[in-house]
Structures are given as structure tokens and as C-alpha cells.
Amino acid sequence: MEKELKVAALRNGTVIDHIPADKLFQVVSVLRLKYYNHPITIGNNFDSKRMGTKGIIKISDRFLEVNEASKIALIAPNARINIIKEYQVVEKRTLILGDEIYDVMHCANPVCITNHQPVPTKFLVIRDGNQIRLKCCYCEREVKQDEVKIKKN
Amino acid sequence: MNQSLVSITDYSKEEILSILSSARDFEANPNRKTLDGKVIATLFFEPSTRTRLSFETAVMRLGGSVIGFSDAATSSSAKGETLNDTIHMVSCYADAIVMRHPLEGAARYASEVSPVPIINAGDGANQHPSQTLLDLYSIQKTQGTLENLNICLVGDLKYGRTVHSLIQAMSHFNPSFKFIAPEELKMPEEYKTFCKNNNIPFTESCDLTDNFNDADILYMTRVQKERFQDLMEYERVKNVYTLKNEMLSNSKPNLKILHPLPRVNEIDMDVDKNEKAYYFKQAQNGLYVRQAIISKVLNIAINE
Numbered sequence: 378m379e380k381e382l383k384v385a386a387l388r389n390g391t392v393i394d395h396i397p398a399d400k401l402f403q404v405v406s407v408l409r410l411k412y413y414n415h416p417i418t419i420g421n422n423f424d425s426k427r428m429g430t431k432g433i434i435k436i437s438d439r440f441l442e443v444n445e446a447s448k449i450a451l452i453a454p455n456a457r458i459n460i461i462k463e464y465q466v467v468e469k470r471t472l473i474l475g476d477e478i479y480d481v482m483h484c485a486n487p488v489c490i491t492n493h494q495p496v497p498t499k500f501l502v503i504r505d506g507n508q509i510r511l512k513c514c515y516c517e518r519e520v521k522q523d524e525v526k527i528k529k530n
Numbered sequence: 531m532n533q534s535l536v537s538i539t540d541y542s543k544e545e546i547l548s549i550l551s552s553a554r555d556f557e558a559n560p561n562r563k564t565l566d567g568k569v570i571a572t573l574f575f576e577p578s579t580r581t582r583l584s585f586e587t588a589v590m591r592l593g594g595s596v597i598g599f600s601d602a603a604t605s606s607s608a609k610g611e612t613l614n615d616t617i618h619m620v621s622c623y624a625d626a627i628v629m630r631h632p633l634e635g636a637a638r639y640a641s642e643v644s645p646v647p648i649i650n651a652g653d654g655a656n657q658h659p660s661q662t663l664l665d666l667y668s669i670q671k672t673q674g675t676l677e678n679l680n681i682c683l684v685g686d687l688k689y690g691r692t693v694h695s696l697i698q699a700m701s702h703f704n705p706s707f708k709f710i711a712p713e714e715l716k717m718p719e720e721y722k723t724f725c726k727n728n729n730i731p732f733t734e735s736c737d738l739t740d741n742f743n744d745a746d747i748l749y750m751t752r753v754q755k756e757r758f759q760d761l762m763e764y765e766r767v768k769n770v771y772t773l774k775n776e777m778l779s780n781s782k783p784n785l786k787i788l789h790p791l792p793r794v795n796e797i798d799m800d801v802d803k804n805e806k807a808y809y810f811k812q813a814q815n816g817l818y819v820r821q822a823i824i825s826k827v828l829n830i831a832i833n834e
Binding site for chain 1: 537612613614631632633634635636638639653654655656657720723
């Protein structure tokens with residue numbers, strides 16, 4: 378009920394719901410909301426039947442770009458994205474990580490070229506059962522999803 | 531899309547076999563004029579005498595010319611030039627670029643920005659495909675086949691790029707592996723998963739003695755000081771495995787000992803006289819394999 382009210386309060390923009398409570402501030406950080414001038418509502422530790430506690434972010438007048446959605450997909454793959462127009466949910470999205478992600482995260486390998494020269498990173502998404510690994514297209518090293526360091530801009 | 535060779539996984543089984551077949555032709559006649567008028571750049575941002583001389587000799591024996599540098603301190607990168615700019619500049623002069631770089635992924639990046647083919651001569655601890663192809667050539671030549679061989683890899687299996695690439699390349703030929711390494715330098719999980727996913731049987735051990743009697747190939751590697759973050763760890767493990775001649779008495783008659791060189795103390799000098807020692811011939815094979823690689827990336831027919 379509470380969620381409905383909050384969603385309805387947003388006229389145009391994006392609601393990111395079902396963010397694990399311990400990932401909320403990481404999502405806030407990678408979306409650079411600190412520097413965003415329109416209204417933002419950030420809530421955390423709400424009760425959730427599905428996940429215990431959850432966080433929610435409502436951003437006015439902003440619709441996520443593909444690489445922003447990829448960032449959220451890496452941090453909180455089960456988050457839900459609702460696009461709001463004129464107080465109505467016009468689109469509900471589940472996050473799907475593409476097969477290749479471009480310039481979204483840092484390579485964990487300190488001697489990878491992407492950490493030393495102005496080279497945008499590129500990773501292949503490898504699905505191995507339930508686990509996702511990301512393979513750097515340059516240095517060919519793999520990282521696990523929970524070890525990922527997301528770029529902040 | 532140019533024809534760069536960055537990683538051994540860039541080549542299919544057929545391409546690998548075709549390189550080995552060309553290398554055989556070059557071994558029969560290494561002096562040709564097929565690169566007449568061509569200029570090949572050798573950019574060594576990190577010193578490597580052996581690999582550089584091998585590539586340069588390969589070019590010169592085919593009648594081509596070489597430009598480049600053998601030390602980043604004397605190149606424009608010392609002034610802060612990006613790799614992107616260096617590659618663009620050199621590609622104005624050269625038909626192909628052979629490069630070694632200390633940063634991993636440097637060759638892949640160069641191949642994306644370069645209008646001419648890049649041949650990776652080593653990018654940090656990542657890939658060194660010409661070494662892998664000469665290893666395959668040496669294995670095929672000494673065993674008569676690449677199929678169904680039992681290969682024992684010894685030494686630094688954690689940081690040793692040659693062994694990682696060898697596993698990837700041999701995966702086309704139904705091998706079985708034995709990994710012998712100290713605990714600190716064990717084969718990374720990622721390559722063991724690769725073996726499992728490709729149905730390649732392997733066993734692991736920490737003990738070199740009497741452990742390779744069923745092997746067809748004994749591939750020794752050097753524990754490289756420069757790959758260690760922690761020098762204490764290097765001191766602990768550097769002298770763990772030394773192959774001695776008497777250890778070979780129960781090995782198979784067709785066994786050959788390979789080593790990417792340079793060796794330090796992992797193979798005793800007394801092994802050199804044993805006919806199973808193949809590492810110096812292996813280095814010589816590198817010349818023919820590199821002639822084959824250069825010809826392939828430039829689309830040059832090998833017959834005059």
C-alpha cells in the first residue's frame with residue numbers, strides 16, 4: 378500500500394524497486410544521484426515479503442540509459458524498474474544483463490591496459506549455471522559478479 | 531577487420547594446423563624473398579631479446595625490413611604518448627606490427643585501433659601466441675601427431691602464460707594433462723574449469739619425482755621473479771623443482787622435454803645431453819613458426 382502511494386507521487390520518471398537494502402547506496406552512488414538536481418526519493422529498509430528488507434529509489438524526470446541499467450543489473454540483478462509517465466506506470470522492466478557490457482565497470486586486474494590508458498572497458502558476460510562471470514575482452518581475466526567494481530561516471 | 535594474432539583463441543583448429551604446415555615448408559627452406567619491399571615494426575615496450583631476435587630474423591630471412599625499438603625507455607611512450615598514438619604513428623610506416631607490452635590486453639587494444647595487423651609477442655602475463663604455436667609445432671614434430679597426447683606441465687602454473695595458452699590450444703586435440711606445481715603456484719581454477727567443460731582429463735600433484743613416467747611431453751617452466759607481487763613467496767618456491775638427468779630413467783622413449791626458455795635452474799645442465807632434451811631445438815622452431823605467422827597476417831602466399 379505504502380509503495381503504491383510513493384509510486385503515485387512521482388509524475389514523470391523512474392522508480393527502482395526491490396533493491397537489496399545493503400545495495401541501495403551503491404546504486405545511489407553509480408547513478409551519481411548526488412549531482413542530480415530534480416526531486417529524488419530514496420528509501421531503505423522497507424519490509425518486503427519477497428526479500429525481507431528492500432530499498433527503493435524514485436527519480437523525477439529521468440529515464441535510465443542502457444549502460445545505467447547494466448550497472449544496476451550488475452549490483453542488484455533482481456531490482457525492478459518502473460517507468461512513470463503522468464503518474465502512471467507505463468512500463469515495468471526486469472533487468473537483463475546483455476552478453477557484452479561496455480564501459481560500465483573497472484577491470485579488477487591492476488595490470489590491465491584499461492586501468493592505465495584511456496581505454497573504455499569491455500566485458501563478456503559468461504553464464505555458468507546460476508553464476509555470472511565477466512571476462513575482460515582485453516586482459517582476458519575473469520571476475521565474479523560480486524567482485525565487480527562499477528564505474529562512477 | 532585486419533588479420534591480427536592477439537590470442538591463441540583467435541585461431542581455429544584448422545588455422546593452427548595450417549600455420550604448422552606452413553612452418554614445415556619454412557623449415558625446409560627458410561630463406562625466401564616473399565616479404566621483399568615489406569616493412570615490419572617490432573615494438574618492444576618491455577625487453578625480450580629472444581622473441582625480438584626471432585621475429586626480426588624471420589622477417590629478414592624472407593627479405594623484409596625491420597623498424598622499431600627494443601626498450602620503451604628509448605621510445606615516445608617514455609614521453610607519455612598513449613599506445614593508441616604510437617600504434618597510429620607506426621602504422622603509417624609499417625605493413626604489420628609485432629609488439630610486446632607489459633600491460634595485459636595491450637595487444638587486443640592495439641588490434642582494435644590499428645589499420646595494419648598486430649602480432650602479439652606477449653602482453654604481460656596474458657598471451658604469447660607465437661610461443662604457443664611453436665610449442666605445438668615442436669610437439670607435433672617430435673610426436674608425429676598432436677592427438678591423444680599425455681602432457682605434463684611443471685613449475686609456475688599460476689602465472690605462466692605459456693602453459694595457459696598451451697591448454698587452450700591443445701584442447702582441439704584430445705589431450706590429457708598432469709599439472710605439477712607447488713601449492714602457491716597451482717593451476718588457476720579458471721583453467722581447470724576450462725578442462726572440465728571441454729572433457730579434458732587432468733590430475734594435479736606437488737611432486738615432480740616419478741610423476742611423469744607416462745608423459746609424452748614434459749613441459750617445464752621458469753618461476754619468474756617479475757610475476758610475483760610478494761618476493762618472499764618467490765624465494766620460497768623458486769628452487770622447488772629441478773629436473774635432473776637421472777629422473778628421466780623410467781620415462782617413455784618418445785618423451786621430449788620442452789621449456790619456453792630462458793631457464794634458470796629448473797633443468798640441470800646434465801639433462802642437455804639427453805636426447806629427450808628438446809628445448810634448444812624448440813627455440814629454433816620458433817623462427818619457422820614466426821615466418822608462417824607473419825605470412826598469414828599479411829596474406830602472403832608462402833611459395834615464391
